[in-house]
Amino acid sequence: MSLEPTRVKAVVAGHHGVGKTTFLIRLRTGRFEEYYFENTHDTFNLDATLDHSNIECSLWDTNALEDYMRLLPYVFISADVVILCFAIDNPDSVADIRERWVRDLPELEPHARIVLVGTKSELRSDPATLERLRLCGLALSPYTAGSALAEEIFAAGYYECSAKTGHGVQEVFMAATLLVLITRHLFVN
Numbered sequence: 434m435s436l437e438p439t440r441v442k443a444v445v446a447g448h449h450g451v452g453k454t455t456f457l458i459r460l461r462t463g464r465f466e467e468y469y470f471e472n473t474h475d476t477f478n479l480d481a482t483l484d485h486s487n488i489e490c491s492l493w494d495t496n497a498l499e500d501y502m503r504l505l506p507y508v509f510i511s512a513d514v515v516i517l518c519f520a521i522d523n524p525d526s527v528a529d530i531r532e533r534w535v536r537d538l539p540e541l542e543p544h545a546r547i548v549l550v551g552t553k554s555e556l557r558s559d560p561a562t563l564e565r566l567r568l569c570g571l572a573l574s575p576y577t578a579g580s581a582l583a584e585e586i587f588a589a590g591y592y593e594c595s596a597k598t599g600h601g602v603q604e605v606f607m608a609a610t611l612l613v614l615i616t617r618h619l620f621v622n
């Protein structure tokens with residue numbers, strides 16, 4: 434195992450309210466903090482061991498609110514991977530992937546790989562959510578639609594997670610990190 438850690442930069446992006454900050458808090462603390470209020474672009478480091486390599490991953494939160502938009506180019510610079518999120522109960526957040534992020538990401542950081550993530554996955558079995566959407570003539574985004582969207586936008590994979598239950602959160606982190614390692618390995622050899 435090499436002693437020098439491999440450094441990875443991951444940026445979490447997506448529509449406002451999809452759960453980016455909550456996802457990162459769950460990853461960092463193991464807890465679901467419902468009423469956390471953010472007002473900055475938070476960053477923190479997380480270590481992992483993957484394929485006999487020590488990884489030091491810096492994870493960057495983003496905030497699509499207007500005041501912070503001008504900071505986005507700085508946040509994305511040299512990102513290895515973007516964890517691009519939509520919420521499975523929010524069709525606007527799905528549309529935002531196609532209409533905004535597919536256009537903006539290549540300009541923000543053309544070399545970043547993408548992992549597409551459907552957040553709030555525990556809502557699949559939440560009758561109140563299903564009913565709320567039904568009354569508006571809407572429905573949850575099916576898993577298959579997420580996979581298809583990942584292919585459409587050339588993301589490396591589609592994952593679902595719930596910061597509320599913790600399900601899939603670690604897997605998203607590992608998938609994003611592994612993707613960077615594989616990509617670097619391909620370019621080195």
Ligand SMILES: Nc1nc2c(ncn2[C@@H]2O[C@H](COP(=O)(O)OP(=O)(O)O)[C@@H](O)[C@H]2O)c(=O)[nH]1
Binds near residue numbers: 451466554595
């Ligand atoms: N049901 C559910 N709600 C979540 C989940 N993750 C975040 N939320 C809620 O979604 C709202 C927006 O979360 P936040 O992390 O601030 O979204 P951001 O704008 O993308 O950073 C908050 O009320 C969170 O409590 C989840 O996994 N399940």
Ligand SMILES: [Mg+2]
Binds near residue numbers: 453455471496
């Ligand atoms: Mg946030």
